[in-house]
């Protein structure tokens with residue numbers, strides 16, 4: 144049984160072990176004295192003699208062996224039983240030394256606490272009852288000292304060997320990581336806690352001192368915000384989370400665009416404080432370029448560099464979606480080289496390749512940047528043309544045919560090549576991509592049947608329209624040269640005075656074979672081909688010449704209004720063209736009027752306002768034609784120097800019967816009055832309409848009631864319609880003029 148007065152002295156430097164022993168021994172009734180080394184233990188033992196000493200061996204200042212030797216040399220303490228309790232000095236030699244020093248027991252950790260308690264109790268009991276004699280040192284002190292030193296040396300050697308092997312292990316591990324790092328194309332970077340990159344092992348030097356969040360601005364944003372890498376990366380930084388394989392584009396030195404793959408994870412100090420990010424990066428620029436090259440090779444024809452058949456399908460489907468969305472036409476041109484096989488067989492394949500490259504280059508020359516060209520077979524090319532009128536496509540077809548008028552030089556031989564072209568048009572022929580291609584292919588065969596070196600549309604109507612279009616376009620060039628064009632003049636009168644205030648010049652074409660052609664047949668074609676500007680100049684010149692001629696015949700026409708197309712107005716030289724015509728015939732500026740449609744104004748208001756102001760400043764009278772059909776912004780109307788609003792014929796037709804037409808006409812007249820502009824109604828055909836317009840306060844009218852378009856001679860014998868505007872025997876319409 145433990146004597147409750149028993150004092151145990153523990154010598155142990157390792158705090159946890161010491162506290163464990165203290166608690167255990169106190170719990171079973173020992174009075175415990177604790178020391179963290181031999182020296183402290185001696186001091187304690189001298190003040191209060193313990194009943195037993197339990198000591199570790201490896202301790203700072205004074206180890207367990209030295210403690211035991213001191214105790215055994217001390218007359219007052221040498222009978223105190225001594226137990227070594229060790230975890231490090233565990234060799235047989237250690238036990239021999241311990242017991243030789245006079246220790247009672249040598250216990251190697253770990254040992255069950257119960258077992259330790261039993262041994263301690265047994266040792267105290269035998270020493271107190273004198274059952275066992277006090278253990279004395281077994282060897283002379285010098286020998287013990289030598290043994291002690293040997294043990295220490297041996298332990299030191301062991302420790303050194305251990306440290307050495309640890310160092311080797313660390314070196315090996317470091318070398319391993321260095322090898323990994325050097326073998327890898329990744330580079331390493333580190334940021335400070337402000338997320339500024341402060342270290343980088345290699346990689347783009349521009350990254351040094353760059354903020355991590357700043358890099359996000361350089362990330363290509365995905366179209367889908369759900370997997371937008373930009374946002375994900377920034378969110379990781381905000382939450383100080385790791386991020387992996389973020390792809391970003393970075394402008395390196397010489398403005399070279401680099402693509403970088405970037406991964407990082409936060410790191411912390413021993414207190415868990417965030418210190419920054421560490422990570423790896425990799426230059427992906429070459430890989431990305433390679434991917435692009437692979438993509439390019441997969442989608443392009445090697446010989447000509449044009450998109451290949453599979454890529455063409457993609458382009459076609461995309462173009463069809465666009466055409467559907469923009470409600471416009473899409474023309475597909477199928478181009479096949481005539482007799483290519485024969486040429487190829489005769490010249491050999493290398494020459495054939497050269498020929499195809501030149502053919503591709505010539506076709507490419509005819510198209511605009513946004514048109515698509517592809518090579519879909521050995522001698523088959525396709526072209527996609529997105530345009531409202533198929534005329535654009537057949538002009539391109541003609542251009543292509545023209546490109547092959549000159550021979551191709553291959554190996555110093557002049558080779559004459561022709562092509563046959565088939566055209567199909569979305570949505571006129573079909574709405575399906577596959578059919579569009581087949582129809583163009585079929586049309587191309589028809590072109591071959593017609594003798595090659597020509598083009599054919601898939602449908603007869605388009606074929607006719609296209610050829611008609613072309614014949615008008617070609618004819619117009621000659622019409623200008625051969626004086627086939629002439630002007631008619633339609634009088635305009637003031638409603639109050641019934642006097643002639645001017646005439647509108649309307650163009651006509653006397654075609655040598657087709658007879659008289661009206662402007663709606665050829666003006667849109669002239670617009671498309673660009674001839675409209677020449678036509679406009681011709682009209683201005685003819686109108687001025689006519690004014691001068693009437694003047695010389697003593698017939699006074701105050702003003703001649705000329706229709707000018709949008710294309711001509713956009714061309715800022717219109718102002719000079721007017722001046723040139725006036726100057727050529729000595730006509731005052733106010734006697735020429737320019738009519739532009741409301742649509743022209745709306746589509747180009749910013750670009751043409753300068754031109755209009757210029758013309759107005761020089762005295763030209765400006766009228767806005769077809770007014771009411773384009774919903775002009777009142778803001779523009781106020782700012783632009785327009786003198787007259789011409790109410791469109793479509794509103795005048797119903798002005799005597801339809802409430803809505805009356806309302807519109809009334810509103811336009813009110814608007815004109817408010818803005819200080821004259822209002823002229825066009826297309827007035829009967830007395831009723833004229834009466835209503837007069838009652839509503841319209842300034843002037845033009846139309847069959849006043850006169851049909853007349854020749855310059857007829858104008859001279861024109862007389863104003865009778866006053867008032869009532870058909871004989873008919874009562875005037877009652878209208879609310881409020």
Ligand SMILES: Nc1nc2c(ncn2[C@@H]2O[C@@H]3COP(=O)(O)O[C@H]4[C@@H](O)[C@H](n5cnc6c(=O)[nH]c(N)nc65)O[C@@H]4COP(=O)(O)O[C@H]3[C@H]2O)c(=O)[nH]1
Pocket residue numbers: 633648649650661662663666682706707708738768769792825826827828845846847848852
């Ligand atoms: N039903 C009906 N029609 C009437 C009446 N009074 C006049 N018209 C017709 O209405 C058109 C008025 O010309 P616009 O609105 O400028 O419309 C013109 C104008 O936009 C364009 N145009 C005519 N001449 C030229 C020109 O020299 N240059 C340009 N760029 N366009 C021109 O062609 C369009 C058609 O000209 P035209 O066939 O000469 O047709 C003329 C004229 O003959 C009427 O009471 N009833």
